Amino acid sequence: MIYSKQVLPSLSLLALLAVWQGVAAYLNSNTLPSPQTVALVLWQAIQSGELALHLGVTLLRLLVSFTVAMLMGCAIGIILGRNKGLDAFFDNWLIIFLNIPALVTIILCYVWFGLTESAAILAVVINKLPNVIVTIREGARSLDQDLLDMARCYHFSKRKTLVHVIGPQLHPFIMSATRSGLALTWKIILVVELLGRSNGIGYQLHLFFQLFDVASILAYTIAFVSVIQLIELTLLKPLDRKSLIWRR
Amino acid sequence: MSDITIHIKNKTFPAKGHAGQKQAIANLELKLDSGEFVCLVGPSGCGKTTLLNILAGLDNDYDGDIEVKQQTKPPKIGYVFQNPRLLPWRTVRENIELVLDKTQTPVEMDRLIAAMQLTSSQHVYPERLSLGMSRRVAIIRAFAVDPDILLMDEPFVSLDAPTARQVREQLLNLWQQRPHTVLFVTHDLREAIALADRLIFLSAAPMHVLSVISVPIARNERNNEEAIESFRQQLIHQCPEISSLL
Numbered sequence: 001m002i003y004s005k006q007v008l009p010s011l012s013l014l015a016l017l018a019v020w021q022g023v024a025a026y027l028n029s030n031t032l033p034s035p036q037t038v039a040l041v042l043w044q045a046i047q048s049g050e051l052a053l054h055l056g057v058t059l060l061r062l063l064v065s066f067t068v069a070m071l072m073g074c075a076i077g078i079i080l081g082r083n084k085g086l087d088a089f090f091d092n093w094l095i096i097f098l099n100i101p102a103l104v105t106i107i108l109c110y111v112w113f114g115l116t117e118s119a120a121i122l123a124v125v126i127n128k129l130p131n132v133i134v135t136i137r138e139g140a141r142s143l144d145q146d147l148l149d150m151a152r153c154y155h156f157s158k159r160k161t162l163v164h165v166i167g168p169q170l171h172p173f174i175m176s177a178t179r180s181g182l183a184l185t186w187k188i189i190l191v192v193e194l195l196g197r198s199n200g201i202g203y204q205l206h207l208f209f210q211l212f213d214v215a216s217i218l219a220y221t222i223a224f225v226s227v228i229q230l231i232e233l234t235l236l237k238p239l240d241r242k243s244l245i246w247r248r
Numbered sequence: 249m250s251d252i253t254i255h256i257k258n259k260t261f262p263a264k265g266h267a268g269q270k271q272a273i274a275n276l277e278l279k280l281d282s283g284e285f286v287c288l289v290g291p292s293g294c295g296k297t298t299l300l301n302i303l304a305g306l307d308n309d310y311d312g313d314i315e316v317k318q319q320t321k322p323p324k325i326g327y328v329f330q331n332p333r334l335l336p337w338r339t340v341r342e343n344i345e346l347v348l349d350k351t352q353t354p355v356e357m358d359r360l361i362a363a364m365q366l367t368s369s370q371h372v373y374p375e376r377l378s379l380g381m382s383r384r385v386a387i388i389r390a391f392a393v394d395p396d397i398l399l400m401d402e403p404f405v406s407l408d409a410p411t412a413r414q415v416r417e418q419l420l421n422l423w424q425q426r427p428h429t430v431l432f433v434t435h436d437l438r439e440a441i442a443l444a445d446r447l448i449f450l451s452a453a454p455m456h457v458l459s460v461i462s463v464p465i466a467r468n469e470r471n472n473e474e475a476i477e478s479f480r481q482q483l484i485h486q487c488p489e490i491s492s493l494l
């Protein structure tokens with residue numbers, strides 16, 4: 001069973017493809033094209049450069065909004081986690097923002113700030129920020145006071161304390177915020193693009209929806225999901241491993 | 249070098265949860281000479297750690313004064329906590345390097361690491377160390393800052409006897425190479441006699457000084473178990489006021 005780790009996931013993917021193929025053949029309808037059709041459309045989209053263009057735009061939005069949300073979220077989360085007064089004051093705000101539907105923030109941002117790029121980014125950030133804050137705040141609350149005292153006693157600078165004492169303790173929380181954040185952010189970005197941008201995957205999906213072009217919708221979805229999976233494998237997993245080196 | 253005068257009139261912990269407020273220290277007066285090795289002996293929970301935290305500047309919520317007479321600016325403090333308090337995500341060497349300031353050279357650090365016999369483990373993460381090794385790293389870290397005052401809070405507790413003796417000898421070696429004021433908390437009287445110039449006996453909370461006794465045993469006699477034991481017996485006979493601690 002040594003290779004079952006590689007074999008089983010591949011088998012399950014093949015099974016999924018087979019089911020899709022079967023159902024598509026049985027229905028024989030335009031609303032569910034076969035895997036081959038989708039693969040062909042995907043190939044055409046890649047060759048025409050259209051996919052790369054829209055995927056690139058969406059990924060750029062993802063990168064910007066995600067970075068802004070993570071940086072702000074970490075800073076605010078640490079402050080709230082370490083300061084009981086501020087935390088008690090802002091707790092209600094957090095709960096309210098956590099529960100505002102993404103669609104509402106997006107619509108309001110577009111209404112208030114116009115159909116602009118910054119309004120789109122802002123909408124994504126506002127949606128993502130409360131989640132990051134809540135996760136990081138949890139981590140900041142459970143920081144080891146003994147180690148903080150040690151740092152204070154040995155006159156660690158603020159930067160040194162952040163990098164060597166606080167950062168490593170928050171690492172699992174940051175990774176968890178990153179993971180859930182990535183999944184949440186890209187879904188919101190698609191809606192943002194659908195409602196108010198003239199490029200990006202979300203815009204394209206909207207277009208295909210109006211044309212009832214299901215093959216293209218599936219092709220774009222597959223491309224996008226693969227890219228996100230690639231980010232997980234090439235960036236997040238190695239980061240995880242690197243941070244666990246010190247554990248027994 | 250420092251002459252330290254400590255006078256803490258009152259240190260009270262506020263009520264928290266079910267525990268009512270607790271007075272930890274009441275009218276404690278201590279004078280420490282520079283380069284002196286002083287052991288604080290007292291029942292557990294009497295407030296020794298609180299006192300060390302106050303001296304280390306970790307706890308400023310008390311009523312009293314601490315005066316340090318010395319030429320240099322604020323005194324440099326090395327603190328060996330009851331638990332080693334190493335950063336688990338940094339190697340032994342990195343843990344020590346982190347407390348150094350820019351003027352200090354790694355050469356001195358290498359010497360300390362070698363003196364504590366940790367050269368071969370210096371690139372290991374603390375989770376892989378035994379407790380005795382972790383405690384030695386914590387001691388090196390405290391020495392590495394080249395402290396004016398060294399605070400040690402039961403640093404050898406829960407070590408087996410041979411390891412404790414070995415680390416104790418290494419500690420004394422380091423201290424004799426470069427004497428500085430040491431305040432060493434313990435509840436083990438034999439250990440205190442083996443290490444200290446003076447013993448300070450403390451009461452149960454609220455803590456104050458019960459009595460101060462100089463240890464007359466010469467430094468080169470300190471690993472003589474009999475000399476230590478006979479001095480201990482002598483203390484038990486002569487000082488009824490501290491008998492509860494012995």
